[in-house]
Amino acid sequence: MVASVAAGLECSETTSRHTSELRRLSTFLEVSQTLAAASNQKVAFHQVLGILERHHHVVRSTVALLNPNDEIEIVAAEGPPGGKAGATFRLGEGITGRVVQRGKPIVVPRVSREPMFLRRTAERPELAREDISYVCVPILLNRKAVGALGADFRFKADRDFDRSVKFLGVVASLLAQAIRIQRVIDAERDRLREENTHLKLELRERYDFSNMLGTSGPMRLVCEQVAQVARTDTTVLVRGASGTGKELVAQAIHDNSLRAKRPFIKVSCAALPESLIESELFGYEKGACTGAHATRKGRFELAEGGTLFLDEIGELNISTQTKLLRVLQAREFERLGGTKTLRANVRMIAATNKDVETAIADGSFREDLYYRLNVFAIFIPPLRERKPDLLLLADRFLEKASLANSKHIKRISTPAIDMLMAYHWPGNVRELENAIERAVVVCDGQVVHAHHLPPTLQTATASDTTMSLSLEDAIAAYEKDLIQDALKTSRGNRAKAARLLSTTGRIMNYKVRQLGIDWRRFKK
Numbered sequence: 001m002v003a004s005v006a007a008g009l010e011c012s013e014t015t016s017r018h019t020s021e022l023r024r025l026s027t028f029l030e031v032s033q034t035l036a037a038a039s040n041q042k043v044a045f046h047q048v049l050g051i052l053e054r055h056h057h058v059v060r061s062t063v064a065l066l067n068p069n070d071e072i073e074i075v076a077a078e079g080p081p082g083g084k085a086g087a088t089f090r091l092g093e094g095i096t097g098r099v100v101q102r103g104k105p106i107v108v109p110r111v112s113r114e115p116m117f118l119r120r121t122a123e124r125p126e127l128a129r130e131d132i133s134y135v136c137v138p139i140l141l142n143r144k145a146v147g148a149l150g151a152d153f154r155f156k157a158d159r160d161f162d163r164s165v166k167f168l169g170v171v172a173s174l175l176a177q178a179i180r181i182q183r184v185i186d187a188e189r190d191r192l193r194e195e196n197t198h199l200k201l202e203l204r205e206r207y208d209f210s211n212m213l214g215t216s217g218p219m220r221l222v223c224e225q226v227a228q229v230a231r232t233d234t235t236v237l238v239r240g241a242s243g244t245g246k247e248l249v250a251q252a253i254h255d256n257s258l259r260a261k262r263p264f265i266k267v268s269c270a271a272l273p274e275s276l277i278e279s280e281l282f283g284y285e286k287g288a289c290t291g292a293h294a295t296r297k298g299r300f301e302l303a304e305g306g307t308l309f310l311d312e313i314g315e316l317n318i319s320t321q322t323k324l325l326r327v328l329q330a331r332e333f334e335r336l337g338g339t340k341t342l343r344a345n346v347r348m349i350a351a352t353n354k355d356v357e358t359a360i361a362d363g364s365f366r367e368d369l370y371y372r373l374n375v376f377a378i379f380i381p382p383l384r385e386r387k388p389d390l391l392l393l394a395d396r397f398l399e400k401a402s403l404a405n406s407k408h409i410k411r412i413s414t415p416a417i418d419m420l421m422a423y424h425w426p427g428n429v430r431e432l433e434n435a436i437e438r439a440v441v442v443c444d445g446q447v448v449h450a451h452h453l454p455p456t457l458q459t460a461t462a463s464d465t466t467m468s469l470s471l472e473d474a475i476a477a478y479e480k481d482l483i484q485d486a487l488k489t490s491r492g493n494r495a496k497a498a499r500l501l502s503t504t505g506r507i508m509n510y511k512v513r514q515l516g517i518d519w520r521r522f523k524k
């Protein structure tokens with residue numbers, strides 16, 4: 001009888017051990033699946049701690065990792081009262097600090113009796129009430145601790161701590177694997193990012209874009225595209241509204257190409273009448289038409305070895321489009337009235353501000369020619385979409401125009417800048433260049449003021465009032481402009497601004513109030 005009871009007990013003990021082994025194995029599986037599927041490591045660590053809580057009666061748990069400053073940082077925490085994530089402590093500090101420092105687990109069977117926990121229990125009195133056991137194991141990467149996994153269990157006198165340490169040790173090694181993989185990915189991403197920056201810099205250094213100003217994202221992209229395509233013979237189609245800098249881009253491609261020392265020939269398809277465009281492009285033989293007294297080379301021949309820039313290609317008539325298509329395909333052509341076939345060693349760049357797709361749809365542009373031209377397309381966005389470039393361009397144009405007009409204009413006043421920034425620039429960079437040129441011509445001091453800018457730039461309301469502006473209002477506007485300018489120079493110091501304008505501080509304060517000027521905005 002005694003023997004059978006003993007056998008029964010043994011049997012139930014074996015079964016319970018079996019169940020607990022199974023539970024551990026399925027936990028390992030769930031943990032490794034969670035870590036493998038996660039895209040965010042911190043979230044995954046939280047989920048892993050959640051698994052421990054659900055299946056292994058873990059009351060509280062934390063994952064702490066060593067950060068680059070050699071601090072131990074809690075990156076994930078689960079269980080009441082929670083909210084510890086983000087806390088940091090030093091190597092060797094507290095239990096976790098020691099585990100990471102020594103790379104060995106620490107078990108505290110009864111937290112309430114552990115002097116090292118005194119501060120923790122003082123902060124969290126519930127620890128003493130609950131009577132907790134604490135197990136902390138290192139997370140080891142290449143035998144070096146990179147962090148620690150800590151878990152609070154409810155105190156049980158017969159708990160097998162060896163098994164707990166082994167169990168948490170396996171979970172910690174799964175975490176270590178995930179950390180190792182993440183580090184490899186991070187290192188690879190950093191390497192690629194560095195290589196990318198380096199290559200971009202190299203491209204910028206290798207190519208000269210000094211004429212093409214702009215630091216905005218879209219302009220940097222344009223420069224990168226120019227650099228990519230310049231050294232090839234690929235046909236390029238430059239698109240963008242009028243005055244955005246299409247010709248400048250075409251020139252930059254040529255200047256940075258292997259053909260840079262050969263001619264860059266421009267044909268404006270809109271400027272030439274239909275009857276002349278073909279003879280301009282392909283040339284003619286003597287007697288080919290009335291007035292053809294001698295053989296004349298066309299632009300294709302003149303561009304031999306270099307680049308032919310076909311501007312406003314959207315204006316080309318259908319019959320010339322057909323001839324152009326042949327040159328693009330076969331790289332050969334004949335002069336008008338001639339029979340000799342000439343080879344065309346020419347790189348072609350075309351530009352248009354027209355909606356070519358609509359022209360194809362209504363039959364005024366050949367689709368096959370479009371595909372031949374559009375091998376590499378560069379789009380230049382309108383100036384209003386790249387405001388960061390505006391001041392850079394305005395300053396360059398100011399410098400250029402002052403020099404050309406022998407003036408010593410140093411800068412543009414804040415209200416004038418505000419006006420430049422507020423305007424929508426339908427004529428793009430060309431319009432800006434003209435506006436600054438005009439301002440330089442009418443400016444008689446060292447600073448371009450708002451009233452020097454063309455009337456189109458005054459805001460809608462301001463330009464309406466220009467007509468009906470009373471003398472008093474006009475003087476007030478001028479006064480405001482001058483005061484704001486002086487405040488800018490004095491960085492918001494009103495007394496200094498008063499001295500600059502040869503007036504008194506009292507008058508300055510009065511005017512600032514009267515004209516509603518916010519002098520604080522000029523403080524740096």
Ligand SMILES: Nc1ncnc2c1ncn2[C@@H]1O[C@H](COP(=O)(O)OP(=O)(O)OP(=O)(O)O)[C@@H](O)[C@H]1O
Pocket residue numbers: 211212213214240241242243244245246247248249353393429430433
């Ligand atoms: N990024 C830039 N940096 C400096 N100057 C520029 C820039 N973009 C345009 N410009 C200047 O603006 C003016 C107009 O440029 P460009 O003639 O190249 O424009 P476009 O697109 O060909 O215009 P359109 O369609 O009217 O022919 C030129 O004087 C050019 O030098």
Ligand SMILES: [Mg+2]
Pocket residue numbers: 246247311
């Ligand atoms: Mg142009």
